[in-house]
Amino acid sequence: MIREVISIQTVPALQDAVRAQPRLHVRGGGSKPALSTPPAGATLLDLSGLAGVLEYEPEEFTFTALAGTPVAQVQEMLAEQGQYLPFDPPLAQARATLGGVVAAGTNGPGRFRYGGVRDFLIGVRFVDGQGELVRGGGKVVKNAAGFDFPKLFVGSLGSLGVLAEVTFKVFPEPLAYASLGVDLPDLDALLPLLFRLGRSPFDLHALDFHPVEPGGSAAGWRLWVRLGGLASTLGPRLDKLRAFLGQGEPVTGGQESVHWQGMLDFTWQPEGTALVKVPVTPQGIPALDEALARAGADRRYSVGGNLAWVAWPGKLALLAELLQAYGLTGLVLRGGDGSPGPWLGALPGGVFAQRVKGVLDPEGKFGPV
Amino acid sequence: MDHTHPLLQELARLYPPERLLTRTAQLAAYESDALTAFHQRPEAVVLAESQEEVIETVRLCHRHRVPFVARGSGTSLSGGSLPVAEGIVIALNRLNRILRLDPDQRLAVVEPGVVNLHVSQAAEPHGLYYAPDPSSQPICTIGGNVAFNSGGAHCLKYGMTSNHVLGIKAVLPDGEVVHLGGESLEGVGPDWTGFFVGCEGLFGIALEITLRLLPLPETFRTVLAAYDSLEAAGHAVSAVIASGLLPGAMEIMDRLAIQAAEVGAQAGYPRTEALLIVELEGEEVAVEAEFAQLLQVIQGTQPVEVRTAQGGDERARIWKGRKAAFSAVGRLAPDYIVQDGVVPRSKLGEALAAISALSREYGIPVANVFHAGDGNLHPLILFDGREPGALERAEELAGKILDLCIHLGGSITGEHGVGVEKRSFLPRMFGPTEMALMHRVRRAVDGRELANRGKMLAIGE
Numbered sequence: 001m002i003r004e005v006i007s008i009q010t011v012p013a014l015q016d017a018v019r020a021q022p023r024l025h026v027r028g029g030g031s032k033p034a035l036s037t038p039p040a041g042a043t044l045l046d047l048s049g050l051a052g053v054l055e056y057e058p059e060e061f062t063f064t065a066l067a068g069t070p071v072a073q074v075q076e077m078l079a080e081q082g083q084y085l086p087f088d089p090p091l092a093q094a095r096a097t098l099g100g101v102v103a104a105g106t107n108g109p110g111r112f113r114y115g116g117v118r119d120f121l122i123g124v125r126f127v128d129g130q131g132e133l134v135r136g137g138g139k140v141v142k143n144a145a146g147f148d149f150p151k152l153f154v155g156s157l158g159s160l161g162v163l164a165e166v167t168f169k170v171f172p173e174p175l176a177y178a179s180l181g182v183d184l185p186d187l188d189a190l191l192p193l194l195f196r197l198g199r200s201p202f203d204l205h206a207l208d209f210h211p212v213e214p215g216g217s218a219a220g221w222r223l224w225v226r227l228g229g230l231a232s233t234l235g236p237r238l239d240k241l242r243a244f245l246g247q248g249e250p251v252t253g254g255q256e257s258v259h260w261q262g263m264l265d266f267t268w269q270p271e272g273t274a275l276v277k278v279p280v281t282p283q284g285i286p287a288l289d290e291a292l293a294r295a296g297a298d299r300r301y302s303v304g305g306n307l308a309w310v311a312w313p314g315k316l317a318l319l320a321e322l323l324q325a326y327g328l329t330g331l332v333l334r335g336g337d338g339s340p341g342p343w344l345g346a347l348p349g350g351v352f353a354q355r356v357k358g359v360l361d362p363e364g365k366f367g368p369v
Numbered sequence: 370m371d372h373t374h375p376l377l378q379e380l381a382r383l384y385p386p387e388r389l390l391t392r393t394a395q396l397a398a399y400e401s402d403a404l405t406a407f408h409q410r411p412e413a414v415v416l417a418e419s420q421e422e423v424i425e426t427v428r429l430c431h432r433h434r435v436p437f438v439a440r441g442s443g444t445s446l447s448g449g450s451l452p453v454a455e456g457i458v459i460a461l462n463r464l465n466r467i468l469r470l471d472p473d474q475r476l477a478v479v480e481p482g483v484v485n486l487h488v489s490q491a492a493e494p495h496g497l498y499y500a501p502d503p504s505s506q507p508i509c510t511i512g513g514n515v516a517f518n519s520g521g522a523h524c525l526k527y528g529m530t531s532n533h534v535l536g537i538k539a540v541l542p543d544g545e546v547v548h549l550g551g552e553s554l555e556g557v558g559p560d561w562t563g564f565f566v567g568c569e570g571l572f573g574i575a576l577e578i579t580l581r582l583l584p585l586p587e588t589f590r591t592v593l594a595a596y597d598s599l600e601a602a603g604h605a606v607s608a609v610i611a612s613g614l615l616p617g618a619m620e621i622m623d624r625l626a627i628q629a630a631e632v633g634a635q636a637g638y639p640r641t642e643a644l645l646i647v648e649l650e651g652e653e654v655a656v657e658a659e660f661a662q663l664l665q666v667i668q669g670t671q672p673v674e675v676r677t678a679q680g681g682d683e684r685a686r687i688w689k690g691r692k693a694a695f696s697a698v699g700r701l702a703p704d705y706i707v708q709d710g711v712v713p714r715s716k717l718g719e720a721l722a723a724i725s726a727l728s729r730e731y732g733i734p735v736a737n738v739f740h741a742g743d744g745n746l747h748p749l750i751l752f753d754g755r756e757p758g759a760l761e762r763a764e765e766l767a768g769k770i771l772d773l774c775i776h777l778g779g780s781i782t783g784e785h786g787v788g789v790e791k792r793s794f795l796p797r798m799f800g801p802t803e804m805a806l807m808h809r810v811r812r813a814v815d816g817r818e819l820a821n822r823g824k825m826l827a828i829g830e
Binding site: 154343 | 584
């Protein structure tokens with residue numbers, strides 16, 4: 001019997017469900033509805049009940065938790081020990097789960113400093129397409145034994161198996177933050193500054209930028225540079241950074257944290273738009289940005305210009321076309337008309353991907369890769 | 370396989386005679402890698418000079434069902450580039466071009482034969498460097514680093530090779546060419562690039578690798594602390610971690626390793642039971658403040674002596690001794706095996722005590738040099754291969770150490786890979802389900818099991 005929604009509380013129940021159902025779709029906290037809404041004919045596995053931290057050794061810089069554990073719960077636990085998830089997972093306030101963050105491959109602005117979810121996920125247990133529970137990676141911060149299955153699950157959207165358990169490496173969190181906001185007339189002025197900063201020895205915690213108004217460049221651009229560390233050092237470091245850039249307004253305290261929290265919650269996303277993640281390169285931004293501005297799409301560039309968050313106002317088919325023209329791909333997280341999606345553009349991996357998919361999901365129970 | 374074998378005949382059409390080696394004397398240099406206990410003469414070695422030659426060679430091997438092993442500088446400590454009987458070696462050292470260096474986007478596109486250190490040297494004028502720094506970095510190649518997910522002394526903070534590879538163009542074992550990843554730090558879809566890194570050559574040969582570069586730190590502060598026991602040094606590591614600092618590197622050497630480093634590099638180390646090296650790096654203002662905090666923590670751990678490196682020369686000398694320790698150990702004994710297991714950091718003391726007990730039990734000296742920050746042990750098991758049974762006993766001791774790492778919840782390898790050396794231990798770390806899945810994935814990518822056959826996974830299981 002095919003049921004529409006199965007609520008999973010235990011790993012054996014997850015295995016049973018995978019074995020019994022011909023087509024499956026997974027939802028964690030539902031913070032990214034475009035990813036967690038099942039296609040017609042697929043049974044929805046609700047993993048929000050498969051939650052809880054299994055191990056946390058602050059001294060080891062690692063923890064292990066069930067995949068449905070809310071990110072916010074983990075962040076609270078880590079903060080008590082002065083630690084954090086350095087990839088800065090977005091949508092924690094919207095109940096994003098650890099498994100969902102891995103499967104969606106989503107990172108916040110803090111990714112710029114130490115790396116993304118791919119760099120901090122060190123172990124997984126997942127249920128493959130035949131219902132087998134498989135372990136990949138390990139629980140120590142350094143490990144080169146066997147194929148790196150944890151990497152494979154980052155961004156996989158559940159297409160290769162269902163994550164049951166995840167082990168992350170964590171770091172001590174900077175004790176304080178301070179930012180510099182730099183106003184610039186246009187991208188032509190901004191990008192050279194971005195490149196100079198990137199080659200400089202400043203330890204930048206985050207490096208984001210966006211047009212002040214979505215429509216055009218008349219109102220200019222704003223570059224956000226964030227520093228983290230011992231509170232006593234932030235003042236002098238900010239001064240040095242401002243001297244290096246020749247401009248910039250220090251932003252500190254509540255105003256600073258509100259700005260960066262807003263980036264994680266996408267508070268800037270206008271109503272009625274689709275939120276789309278688009279991996280980019282800094283040099284590719286000017287051409288893409290012109291097209292996005294023409295379409296009236298608000299956007300934020302994050303991770304030093306390696307990630308564009310696009311709030312697309314129209315039909316997703318048009319965005320897919322636009323991205324394709326620039327050789328880019330996208331991932332719809334929420335909003336939009338649902339078609340095409342959630343992946344926009346050609347999926348990477350080619351024949352390598354198809355061969356691995358055939359082993360992990362021989363009956364095609366999960367979505368495509 | 371003799372010279373009339375159709376593969377050799379076809380290779381002779383592809384390569385000029387000086388780049389197709391088949392004579393015994395020519396092949397001798399390729400019989401083993403840095404794991405010298407293993408030898409195997411290949412049927413032939415081709416010295417490829419272009420990606421097209423590599424692709425064509427792989428296609429010919431596939432057509433003729435002949436196994437192949439890709440090889441860079443042959444620095445693998447796990448026998449990763451050990452040739453296969455009846456197989457050929459594809460030497461990649463001549464594919465050593467840095468195809469593109471893009472300082473603005475902080476990336477380099479390189480061929481597999483590019484030497485690790487050369488990437489950092491090329492990037493340095495732009496204020497950038499390539500972070501992974503295995504001890505063999507002056508000679509090891511990026512292709513080998515990618516295949517074995519090599520590490521180095523800075524992995525806790527910056528990760529291993531896989532954390533620095535953005536994209537890979539690879540030829541699969543049947544000659545298909547695929548492009549994985551790209552130039553962005555971000556991606557959508559499964560992380561195929563990350564999955565390829567560390568495959569130990571089983572998924573084919575990387576032809577072009579896009580590496581991410583990092584800005585050179587403004588300054589370094591290095592502290593060398595001497596302790597009268599390994600346990601005390603281990604406790605100091607815990608204290609540093611508990612203080613909330615994130616050092617770029619934390620290394621420990623024991624008495625025997627210190628001796629070796631003195632012989633090899635005249636580092637001027639204190640003669641003591643254990644040395645701890647901790648290094649901070651970053652913006653000057655921040656590092657100064659953190660260094661004051663670090664020294665306070667270190668002073669609280671009862672060190673016998675503390676030295677700090679201010680200038681580049683002092684820092685270089687501290688590291689020279691550490692980095693030379695492996696090769697210098699060769700002066701203490703004719704032969705040695707290096708192990709590479711990982712244990713949870715809190716189990717370091719327990720692991721070292723157990724290794725020391727095993728060393729006494731076997732009557733075999735073991736020197737310890739390890740990445741304390743990430744629990745990555747490097748016991749160097751010293752023996753004389755000319756004594757009958759000595760290698761076997763050293764291997765038995767090495768095996769006990771690997772079992773210990775598994776037992777303590779760690780890994781059999783942190784950065785050297787499984788190779789041929791630790792192949793029988795992988796099924797002890799992973800269960801039958803995991804092993805079966807790895808074999809299935811391998812065969813789906815390489816149905817004939819031609820690519821680096823016998824590494825990581827046993828054949829035909």
